[in-house]
Amino acid sequence: MNADRELVDAVLADVPGAFVRLVRAHQNLCRHLIQRLVRDPEDVRDLCQETFLRVHRTLHQYRGESALGTWIGRIAWNIAVRHLERKRIPLAEPARDGRPELLEQVADRVDVESDAIDDEATALLHQAIERLPPVQRAVLTLHHLDELPVAEIAVVTGLAEGTIKSHLYRSRAQLRQLLQTRIGVCP
Amino acid sequence: MNLPTHRDESEFSNLEWHDQERALLAERQDSGHHEDDDRTLEYRRIAQALREPLPDPLPRDFAERVARRVVAPHANAREDFDRALVSVLWLTLLVSGIVYAARSVGSWWQTVAEWMPAHGLTSPWLFTLLACTGLTALLARLPHSGHRTRLEATPSQAHAAPRPRP
Numbered sequence: 001m002n003a004d005r006e007l008v009d010a011v012l013a014d015v016p017g018a019f020v021r022l023v024r025a026h027q028n029l030c031r032h033l034i035q036r037l038v039r040d041p042e043d044v045r046d047l048c049q050e051t052f053l054r055v056h057r058t059l060h061q062y063r064g065e066s067a068l069g070t071w072i073g074r075i076a077w078n079i080a081v082r083h084l085e086r087k088r089i090p091l092a093e094p095a096r097d098g099r100p101e102l103l104e105q106v107a108d109r110v111d112v113e114s115d116a117i118d119d120e121a122t123a124l125l126h127q128a129i130e131r132l133p134p135v136q137r138a139v140l141t142l143h144h145l146d147e148l149p150v151a152e153i154a155v156v157t158g159l160a161e162g163t164i165k166s167h168l169y170r171s172r173a174q175l176r177q178l179l180q181t182r183i184g185v186c187p
Numbered sequence: 188m189n190l191p192t193h194r195d196e197s198e199f200s201n202l203e204w205h206d207q208e209r210a211l212l213a214e215r216q217d218s219g220h221h222e223d224d225d226r227t228l229e230y231r232r233i234a235q236a237l238r239e240p241l242p243d244p245l246p247r248d249f250a251e252r253v254a255r256r257v258v259a260p261h262a263n264a265r266e267d268f269d270r271a272l273v274s275v276l277w278l279t280l281l282v283s284g285i286v287y288a289a290r291s292v293g294s295w296w297q298t299v300a301e302w303m304p305a306h307g308l309t310s311p312w313l314f315t316l317l318a319c320t321g322l323t324a325l326l327a328r329l330p331h332s333g334h335r336t337r338l339e340a341t342p343s344q345a346h347a348a349p350r351p352r353p
Contacts, residue, residue: 019250019253019254019257020250020251020254021250023249023250023253023254024250027245027249027250031241031244031245032241035241035243036241041243044243045245045246045249048245048249049249049252049253049256052253053253053256053257056257121232122232122235122236122239125232125233125236126236126239129236129237140237141237141241143211144211144234144237144238145237145238145239145240145241147215165199165204166199168207169199169203169204169207172207172230172233173203173207175233176226176229176230176233179229179232179233180229
């Protein structure tokens with residue numbers, strides 16, 4: 001936390017290179033979050049840039065109550081969610097009626113006899129992850145790839161911890177169900 | 188924001204949740220598979236897929252580009268100040284000229300009136316025409332002080348610009 005405060009103070013004092021260091025330190029989290037919500041690479045770059053420009057404008061408001069990464073993640077989340085809302089893309093899973101389950105959405109292209117069954121399973125999983133609703137994709141990535149605990153994801157997204165746990169639990173259970181159905185056995 | 192509430196409490200199994208989290212930790216620590224049951228193995232495979240790097244990384248110089256965008260407003264502010272200073276100097280010069288002309292207009296006009304008949308310029312309209320032409324030519328030689336484009340053209344905009352014909 002002290003390192004965050006020092007970096008923020010350096011940026012606010014216009015120390016040369018400080019803002020570049022800040023962007024480099026947090027650009028991966030920002031990209032993962034936005035990419036999982038938005039997907040289009042050009043939009044992702046634009047929204048990441050917009051995030052850090054806003055971070056620079058509002059950095060004096062950072063009080064150090066949470067980690068700097070969490071604070072930046074919250075800004076990135078708000079920007080990406082507003083982008084999705086403008087494009088009328090649903091953020092989370094709608095009611096199950098009339099919507100095909102993840103299982104039906106993923107193409108049946110896994111050959112269980114294949115020697116490369118691991119690669120096939122991984123490809124199937126990636127395909128299925130891409131089919132998840134934006135919020136579930138983002139929450140899974142923040143927890144697994146960026147190693148954020150549930151409490152921090154709750155701060156970033158503004159959702160309740162219970163909701164985050166529910167998203168994680170259901171998404172992973174769905175992915176497991178898909179593996180069992182398509183692959184059948186676990187090596 | 189139309190996000191769901193925690194509506195699946197009844198479906199939530201603590202045991203399975205702990206298996207999911209144990210698989211995640213095992214993948215992070217890259218520990219062996221020898222004590223894992225089938226369910227944990229399946230969740231480890233899922234955790235492995237979720238830990239793979241995402242495609243389409245940001246450009247290598249992304250941080251520098253953003254920093255340049257942040258610095259740009261300061262540069263623009265300096266340019267604005269320079270432009271304002273030049274305008275003030277021109278205005279001061281113009282006002283000084285008018286004041287000087289107003290104070291010495293009597294003797295100046297007398298000189299002109301004496302000079303014109305001597306050179307065949309008897310009509311004041313002809314003199315006015317010459318003065319206007321001279322002033323226009325002088326103004327045309329002044330440097331253009333219009334606003335510059337503030338932002339660098341993006342590569343796509345640069346491609347969109349019309350090319351000069353050979």
